[in-house]
Amino acid sequence: MLGKTAGGIFWMFRYLERSENTARLVDAGFRIALTRSATAEKEWESVVATAGVRDAYIERHGQFEASAVIDFLLRDRTNSSSVLSVIAEARDNGRMVRTALTREVWEAVNECWMTLNETLSRPVRDRDLPSVLAAIRQQSALVRGALHGTMLRNEIFDFARLGTFLERADNTARILDVKYYVLLPSLSLVGSTIDNVQWETILRSVSAYQSYRWVTRGDPNPRDIAHFLILDRRLPRSLAFCYAKINDNLGYLETDHGHRPHSHTMADSCFHRFRNRSIDEVLDEGLHEFLSGFIADNQALGAQIERDYRFHE
Amino acid sequence: MSEGAAKHFDEMTGRGDGVRSPYFAYRSWFEAEDPARLKHKAAEAETFFRRMGITFNVYGEADATERLIPFDVVPRIISGREWARLSRGIEQRVTAINAFLHDIYHRQEILRAGRIPVELIAGNDAFLPQMIGVKPPGGVYTHIVGTDLVRTGENDFYVLEDNARTPSGVSYMLENRETMLHMFPELFSSVAVQPVSTYPRNLRRSLAACAPANRANGTPTIAVLTPGIHNSAYYEHAFLADQMGAELVEGHDLRVVDGRVAMRTTRGYQPLDVIYRRVDDDFLDPLNFNPSSMLGVPGILDVYRAGNITIANAPGTGIADDKAIYSYMPEIVEFYTGEKAILKNVPTWRCSEKDALAHVLDNLDKLVVKEVHGSGGYGMLVGPAASKKEIAAFRKKLKARPGSYIAQPTLSLSTVPILTKSGLAPRHVDLRPFVLVSPNGIKITPGGLTRVALKKGSLVVNSSQGGGTKDTWVLDE
Numbered sequence: 001m002l003g004k005t006a007g008g009i010f011w012m013f014r015y016l017e018r019s020e021n022t023a024r025l026v027d028a029g030f031r032i033a034l035t036r037s038a039t040a041e042k043e044w045e046s047v048v049a050t051a052g053v054r055d056a057y058i059e060r061h062g063q064f065e066a067s068a069v070i071d072f073l074l075r076d077r078t079n080s081s082s083v084l085s086v087i088a089e090a091r092d093n094g095r096m097v098r099t100a101l102t103r104e105v106w107e108a109v110n111e112c113w114m115t116l117n118e119t120l121s122r123p124v125r126d127r128d129l130p131s132v133l134a135a136i137r138q139q140s141a142l143v144r145g146a147l148h149g150t151m152l153r154n155e156i157f158d159f160a161r162l163g164t165f166l167e168r169a170d171n172t173a174r175i176l177d178v179k180y181y182v183l184l185p186s187l188s189l190v191g192s193t194i195d196n197v198q199w200e201t202i203l204r205s206v207s208a209y210q211s212y213r214w215v216t217r218g219d220p221n222p223r224d225i226a227h228f229l230i231l232d233r234r235l236p237r238s239l240a241f242c243y244a245k246i247n248d249n250l251g252y253l254e255t256d257h258g259h260r261p262h263s264h265t266m267a268d269s270c271f272h273r274f275r276n277r278s279i280d281e282v283l284d285e286g287l288h289e290f291l292s293g294f295i296a297d298n299q300a301l302g303a304q305i306e307r308d309y310r311f312h313e
Numbered sequence: 314m315s316e317g318a319a320k321h322f323d324e325m326t327g328r329g330d331g332v333r334s335p336y337f338a339y340r341s342w343f344e345a346e347d348p349a350r351l352k353h354k355a356a357e358a359e360t361f362f363r364r365m366g367i368t369f370n371v372y373g374e375a376d377a378t379e380r381l382i383p384f385d386v387v388p389r390i391i392s393g394r395e396w397a398r399l400s401r402g403i404e405q406r407v408t409a410i411n412a413f414l415h416d417i418y419h420r421q422e423i424l425r426a427g428r429i430p431v432e433l434i435a436g437n438d439a440f441l442p443q444m445i446g447v448k449p450p451g452g453v454y455t456h457i458v459g460t461d462l463v464r465t466g467e468n469d470f471y472v473l474e475d476n477a478r479t480p481s482g483v484s485y486m487l488e489n490r491e492t493m494l495h496m497f498p499e500l501f502s503s504v505a506v507q508p509v510s511t512y513p514r515n516l517r518r519s520l521a522a523c524a525p526a527n528r529a530n531g532t533p534t535i536a537v538l539t540p541g542i543h544n545s546a547y548y549e550h551a552f553l554a555d556q557m558g559a560e561l562v563e564g565h566d567l568r569v570v571d572g573r574v575a576m577r578t579t580r581g582y583q584p585l586d587v588i589y590r591r592v593d594d595d596f597l598d599p600l601n602f603n604p605s606s607m608l609g610v611p612g613i614l615d616v617y618r619a620g621n622i623t624i625a626n627a628p629g630t631g632i633a634d635d636k637a638i639y640s641y642m643p644e645i646v647e648f649y650t651g652e653k654a655i656l657k658n659v660p661t662w663r664c665s666e667k668d669a670l671a672h673v674l675d676n677l678d679k680l681v682v683k684e685v686h687g688s689g690g691y692g693m694l695v696g697p698a699a700s701k702k703e704i705a706a707f708r709k710k711l712k713a714r715p716g717s718y719i720a721q722p723t724l725s726l727s728t729v730p731i732l733t734k735s736g737l738a739p740r741h742v743d744l745r746p747f748v749l750v751s752p753n754g755i756k757i758t759p760g761g762l763t764r765v766a767l768k769k770g771s772l773v774v775n776s777s778q779g780g781g782t783k784d785t786w787v788l789d790e
Contacts, residue, residue, distance in 0.1 A: 096542050
């Protein structure tokens with residue numbers, strides 16, 4: 001396939017994943033701000049920081065105030081990571097690679113763009129926010145469903161999945177990194193519980209609130225949460241899960257191409273951080289150090305994949 | 314149905330209140346239909362087109378809004394007999410065009426014979442000296458032609474333009490039929506309509522048949538070259554590539570590697586055999602043509618001249634559909650086929666000629682004046698519809714550069730009814746059949762694209778000027 005097409009698919013699915021993650025972040029931020037008006041500004045600031053757009057936000061708005069943050073993250077076209085911006089990017093990439101998509105996938109991404117353009121054409125009122133956020137998640141799920149149900153399992157599919165999991169791993173790592181201080185102070189106190197609302201927010205940001213209850217008993221504790229989001233291979237948004245998938249898809253590409261470029265080695269060593277590793281070792285290394293190192297390596301892997309598979313000239 | 318019925322030939326009712334035979338079956342179906350259901354279907358068609366993303370961008374509009382070409386649910390119907398005659402005429406004309414192109418880039422017999430003036434070729438920007446002596450693979454210059462036809466009466470068809478460069482619109486022909494099949498399946502079981510869906514397969518075969526003899530791949534690798542997603546016809550480029558199973562490439566995906574045009578794949582550069590380009594000549598090769606073009610491939614023309622790639626249509630075909638050449642088409646057809654032209658040419662005044670210019674200047678309010686190199690309905694004067702001020706302004710332009718213009722009488726274009734809020738109403742139409750040329754012969758898809766001026770009385774059918782489209786049926790009889 002064309003290098004440009006591989007890049008288009010990769011980015012189309014990165015952007016779709018990002019739209020969904022942003023919706024989830026806003027959702028979690030909205031909940032916590034509702035229940036704690038005293039620290040609301042701090043909470044919104046951490047949402048903006050997690051979305052990776054803190055500087056751009058401050059330049060535009062200054063204060064971290066609910067309606068401004070929500071508008072910036074969902075609708076602002078000057079914010080290249082806002083839901084409206086990334087959906088437009090996903091659809092443009094979809095148009096560019098139209099010949100690599102089934103009709104179902106193309107129609108789903110086109111409809112996603114049409115629906116969200118309409119939904120987000122006006123500022124979102126508080127009482128509409130839950131349904132708007134649900135619509136964003138649902139539209140991206142429809143594209144993913146069409147992808148799984150109709151696409152051939154060939155390299156096109158592999159690049160779609162690589163984009164999805166690189167973006168997802170980045171998102172989960174950022175959520176943890178921005179909130180690591182919540183988990184930290186209590187880590188040394190074995191058996192201590194953390195602020196209920198805070199851990200709930202973290203779990204909700206990765207749609208893991210229910211699953212966490214399924215796999216653990218007793219009161220949530222920071223060590224278990226960190227383990228769950230970083231090392232648990234059953235959780236579809238954990239770092240270990242994302243990297244297992246990335247390695248699978250790179251493996252299919254290797255079989256298909258009969259060639260193992262440098263990015264595969266990088267992915268392998270990144271995956272190594274999670275294999276046969278206990279959460280205590282990770283915490284001993286320092287959670288923040290571990291996460292910021294991971295975020296940098298994850299980014300470098302994305303760039304290397306772009307080079308290895310000739311996305312650009 | 315009384316609206317202007319006597320003045321123009323209506324393809325459903327003729328010049329009276331009857332129904333012409335090709336429309337018998339459709340008309341009786343229509344009359345039994347619930348008007349509310351039809352209106353609902355018309356709205357449904359729009360949703361269908363939007364969801365598919367069958368949209369286009371309008372040049373010069375800053376806003377990124379995408380528009381739909383309006384679709385009318387009433388088909389334009391042509392009898393099998395009418396079509397047989399039309400397609401003979403088109404085949405004759407396209408055969409002559411290819412012979413003309415070969416001649417004009419080789420021995421130039423037609424100039425030696427004095428049948429068309431030498432200046433017309435020598436001083437024409439559409440003539441590419443780089444093509445002199447070049448033999449295109451398969452001997453074909455115009456692989457794809459879209460011949461624009463208009464009708465003025467029962468047996469009167471005229472060729473308005475021979476689009477021999479990169480004619481567009483074929484995706485609308487195909488999607489319009491798909492939409493009709495989707496909305497009115499029962500209609501197609503009661504009326505036998507010749508299918509159009511074979512077009513993409515025929516296009517692929519016809520392009521493959523023109524692949525270079527020393528091609529790089531056993532089964533020719535074909536790519537559609539597009540200027541990119543912001544081009545107004547991008548939907549069509551992607552559609553055709555998808556339907557043919559060809560690659561969809563932009564200039565920056567390609568480069569010349571070891572004397573071949575190659576595309577950048579995830580596994581490295583791989584050679585191409587045939588390029589169906591939807592990029593104009595001027596932008597094709599920054600080394601050989603416009604040096605600032607970012608759309609083309611540096612050095613592609615050298616590969617072409619070495620016979621290592623097929624470019625469809627060949628560079629330089631514009632000399633055959635140039636509006637200044639148009640008026641010589643009857644001579645061209647006769648010169649190369651030895652037959653009289655079956656399809657009529659619209660009488661044309663060449664403003665470069667003194668007497669013609671005088672006649673045109675005296676009759677500006679009755680004529681259509683077109684720029685020789687213009688297209689898409691831009692920069693033309695429709696005399697009968699223009700204000701005194703517009704005519705005066707145009708007169709100045711015409712006097713300043715008479716050689717850049719031709720003039721034609723305003724034809725009384727036929728009408729076909731469209732569905733309006735108050736029922737059927739006649740609107741003017743034209744027809745663009747799509748023609749495929751390969752060494753194995755010429756194939757014309759039955760029907761083509763019918764464009765319709767949606768505004769009452771309007772003669773301008775271009776989508777960029779508010780025109781719409783209809784499904785075009787050729788009856789199987």
